[in-house]
Amino acid sequence: MSKFLVFIEQRDGVVKSSSLEAISTARKIADISAGSVSTIIITNNPENIAETAGNFGADEVLVVKSTNEYSPSVFAQTISNVIGKINANVVLFSATSMGKELAAILAAKLKSSLISDIISMDWNNRIEVVRPVYAGKAMLKLASKGEKVVITLRPNVFPVIENKKSCTSIDFEVATLSDTKYSIVTHTELKSSGRPELTEASIIVSGGRGMGGPERYPVIESLADSLGAAVGASRAAVDAGWRPHSDQVGQTGKTVSPNLYVACGISGAIQHLAGMSSSKYIVAINTDADAPIFKVADYGIVADLFEVVPAMEKAVKAL
Amino acid sequence: MKIVVCIKHVPDTETKIVIVDDGKSINSNGVKYILNPYDEYAVEEALQIKEANEESEVVAISVGDDSTQSSIRSALAMGVDRGTLLKTGNFALVDPFSVAKILAEEIKLESPDIILTGKMSIDAYGSQVPGLIAELLELPVVNLARDIVLSEGKATVKRDIEGGSETLITTLPAVISAEKGLNNPRYPALKGIMQAKKKPLEIKEINLDETDVEIIELTYPKQKPAGRIVGNSADAAVELVKLLRQEAKVI
Ligand SMILES: Cc1cc2nc3c(=O)[nH]c(=O)nc-3n(C[C@H](O)[C@H](O)[C@H](O)COP(=O)(O)OP(=O)(O)OC[C@H]3O[C@@H](n4cnc5c(N)ncnc54)[C@H](O)[C@@H]3O)c2cc1C
Numbered sequence A: 001m002s003k004f005l006v007f008i009e010q011r012d013g014v015v016k017s018s019s020l021e022a023i024s025t026a027r028k029i030a031d032i033s034a035g036s037v038s039t040i041i042i043t044n045n046p047e048n049i050a051e052t053a054g055n056f057g058a059d060e061v062l063v064v065k066s067t068n069e070y071s072p073s074v075f076a077q078t079i080s081n082v083i084g085k086i087n088a089n090v091v092l093f094s095a096t097s098m099g100k101e102l103a104a105i106l107a108a109k110l111k112s113s114l115i116s117d118i119i120s121m122d123w124n125n126r127i128e129v130v131r132p133v134y135a136g137k138a139m140l141k142l143a144s145k146g147e148k149v150v151i152t153l154r155p156n157v158f159p160v161i162e163n164k165k166s167c168t169s170i171d172f173e174v175a176t177l178s179d180t181k182y183s184i185v186t187h188t189e190l191k192s193s194g195r196p197e198l199t200e201a202s203i204i205v206s207g208g209r210g211m212g213g214p215e216r217y218p219v220i221e222s223l224a225d226s227l228g229a230a231v232g233a234s235r236a237a238v239d240a241g242w243r244p245h246s247d248q249v250g251q252t253g254k255t256v257s258p259n260l261y262v263a264c265g266i267s268g269a270i271q272h273l274a275g276m277s278s279s280k281y282i283v284a285i286n287t288d289a290d291a292p293i294f295k296v297a298d299y300g301i302v303a304d305l306f307e308v309v310p311a312m313e314k315a316v317k318a319l
Numbered sequence B: 001m002k003i004v005v006c007i008k009h010v011p012d013t014e015t016k017i018v019i020v021d022d023g024k025s026i027n028s029n030g031v032k033y034i035l036n037p038y039d040e041y042a043v044e045e046a047l048q049i050k051e052a053n054e055e056s057e058v059v060a061i062s063v064g065d066d067s068t069q070s071s072i073r074s075a076l077a078m079g080v081d082r083g084t085l086l087k088t089g090n091f092a093l094v095d096p097f098s099v100a101k102i103l104a105e106e107i108k109l110e111s112p113d114i115i116l117t118g119k120m121s122i123d124a125y126g127s128q129v130p131g132l133i134a135e136l137l138e139l140p141v142v143n144l145a146r147d148i149v150l151s152e153g154k155a156t157v158k159r160d161i162e163g164g165s166e167t168l169i170t171t172l173p174a175v176i177s178a179e180k181g182l183n184n185p186r187y188p189a190l191k192g193i194m195q196a197k198k199k200p201l202e203i204k205e206i207n208l209d210e211t212d213v214e215i216i217e218l219t220y221p222k223q224k225p226a227g228r229i230v231g232n233s234a235d236a237a238v239e240l241v242k243l244l245r246q247e248a249k250v251i
């Protein structure tokens, strides 16, 4: 039996869609394994959370009201206290920076196994999961041998499924740490570009060295805006100083799995593919018909991106 | 200051991965191994901390097999003072908990002021080991550092998060994992490479206990069917957008 606890990540009261993916996944496995789905949220603004969690299949939500800043130590201890109380044996996080951080601390606290960044989960009289390794060149299928397991789910890979349950809301106390060793966030700065965040975006338009310079990015930004997309970059573009590091997709940058990834002037080096090959559809626009990106692309146009991209934008607007 | 850096010996991303007959591991023959690129940032940061604090020592620790010595020597060539190899058999895809337990035991013996790691190993792709060792040592962890300032027993760390950045303060000792951008790792000078050969590299045999994760199988990713070249000029854009709407249904 799988008794799930799903950590609901939020910022400013807004629940991350990757957390809804995690709740939906837990519900699916719980239904075929006679299990249950508990969730936990730590927030100062828990409005409507029982309804939100219930809509995607949660049986209960443990609401920890806390006005404190994010502290990995305090959050992990709080989640550990909840697990002690409800006896969950499968704990899910999204593989965001916060999720991965908390998952590791929690697994060590629980002395449970830890499996990170999975892209599929199945029930075979036990939970079996798959995660990419070696920069996506191999897939590793795993099962936990222990009683408890902590798992993180790659964002944007698992579907969000509506499945209305009446979800009980239970208040829970934030942990107080007895010792003086801890880390805490003292300052947060959110940059708002008006575009979706890369790891959460369902469409990404990315530009590489083929862009030729920072002043030419408005061409793809404009297409991105017509699609409601995020803008990404290859390492070549970032290292040249054309784009900030936070835009980099790939092994040294972000791992993304949008529905649509449009690679403009990107050759498709293995380190770039490592960060985006789990995208559902890939479009490549490149002047070089032999560029490796065409090997992973679903659709390609072999032509100058500065002609193709504006034409695409025009066609999108005409839809 | 005593600084421990955890480093991993990993296959270069460019190398071709060949899965062996057991269907659970790769053939390491002919695979080029390197010092994990993120761990180079951790080594560089350790060296900079050493240079700014008199009487400091930097120790590199790695869980690996015999061939791992070459990556430890690379760290020694950059300027690390000594290395310790915790020698096990096949370690690449061993569950991170088992690796973290071995590392934590050894770090306890060293009792450092700060423990630096990379943000992830490029073979296992986990970002799991730093948090695990921190908790096993009952120390705080801060991941993805892009800037570290030490003062008065504390570290102030800046990092990027989804959609922005944040600053954390942590007490020391702490485990801090390095993200690209933290610094520019130095290339070992010829002198460093010569000196590295004489620096102490201790090898300790470790018995890897029963691991707590079962590897069911290692497979190649599903090959996608060849994609379609929609056209060779901007005129194809209209057709492409139509396909994205009607066939792929993604816009
Ligand atoms: C340890 C390590 C980590 C790395 N991590 C990353 C990572 O995280 N992310 C990453 O992206 N890379 C990473 N790299 C770098 C990677 O190996 C490649 O160097 C990089 O991805 C190349 O970027 P690019 O495709 O933009 O440039 P290039 O390879 O130079 O490709 C540019 C492409 O643009 C095309 N082009 C030029 N002009 C036009 C035009 N007008 N219209 C259409 N097409 C045009 C060209 O045909 C070419 O294919 C890493 C490398 C190492 C060693």
Ligand SMILES: Nc1ncnc2c1ncn2[C@@H]1O[C@H](COP(=O)(O)O)[C@@H](O)[C@H]1O
Residues within 6 Å of the ligand: B006, B007, B008, B009, B036, B038, B039, B042, B061, B062, B063, B064, B091, B096, B099, B103, B116, B117, B118, B119, B120, B121, B122, B124, B125, B126, B127, B128, B129, B130
């Ligand atoms: N076998 C190992 N030996 C030493 N350090 C390791 C080992 N595996 C992982 N690490 C450290 O932990 C970091 C994160 O690795 P991972 O959790 O595997 O992604 C790496 O960048 C290393 O600093």
